[in-house]
Amino acid sequence: xxxxxxxxxxxxxxxxxxxxxxxxxxxxxxxxxxxxxxxxxxxxxxxxxxxxxxxxxxxxxxxxxxxxxxxxxxxxxxxxxxxxxxxxxxxxxxxxx
Numbered sequence: 001x002x003x004x005x006x007x008x009x010x011x012x013x014x015x016x017x018x019x020x021x022x023x024x025x026x027x028x029x030x031x032x033x034x035x036x037x038x039x040x041x042x043x044x045x046x047x048x049x050x051x052x053x054x055x056x057x058x059x060x061x062x063x064x065x066x067x068x069x070x071x072x073x074x075x076x077x078x079x080x081x082x083x084x085x086x087x088x089x090x091x092x093x094x095x096x097x
Contacts, residue, residue, distance in 0.1 A: 010035075010051065010085070011051070011053070011081045011084060011085065011086045013031045013032075013033050013053075015081070016031045016053060016055070016078070016081060017029060017031050019077055019078065019080070019081070020055070020057065020074070020077055020078075023076075023077040024057065024059040024061050024073060024074070024077055025059060025060065025061065026057050026058055026059040027058045027059065027060065027096055028056070028057065028058040028094050028096075029055075029056070029057050029058075030055070030056040030057075031053060031054075031055055031056075032053065032054040032055075032056075033052070033053055034052045034053065034054055034090075035051045035052045035053075051085065051086060051087040051088065052087060052088040052089075053086065053088070053089055053090070054089075054090040054091075054092065055074060055089065055090070055091050055092065056092040056094055057074065057091070057092070057093065057094060058093070058094035058095065058096045059073075059096075060096070061073055062093060067093065070091075070093050071091050071093070074089075074091050075089070075091075
């Protein structure tokens with residue numbers, strides 16, 4: 001089954017926050033929907049939200065892990081949203097004090 005991006009429901013910031021809090025227990029978390037800045041680009045939808053996100057996150061789950069492993073934890077936590085049509089994800093790992 002081939003599902004186009006425009007036929008799936010946009011992902012919401014609150015849903016992403018809930019998922020990341022449940023799976024990674026972040027000490028800092030900021031989820032930004034940058035979809036409007038990508039209007040007309042590949043993966044954008046007509047709604048102007050829910051396809052392109054930036055995540056800034058700090059979590060004890062990242063302790064002792066490489067940058068790639070930290071990003072993989074975030075991608076793994078986000079997989080259901082990627083399956084729903086989330087097109088782009090920028091991850092910024094914040095170092096805990």
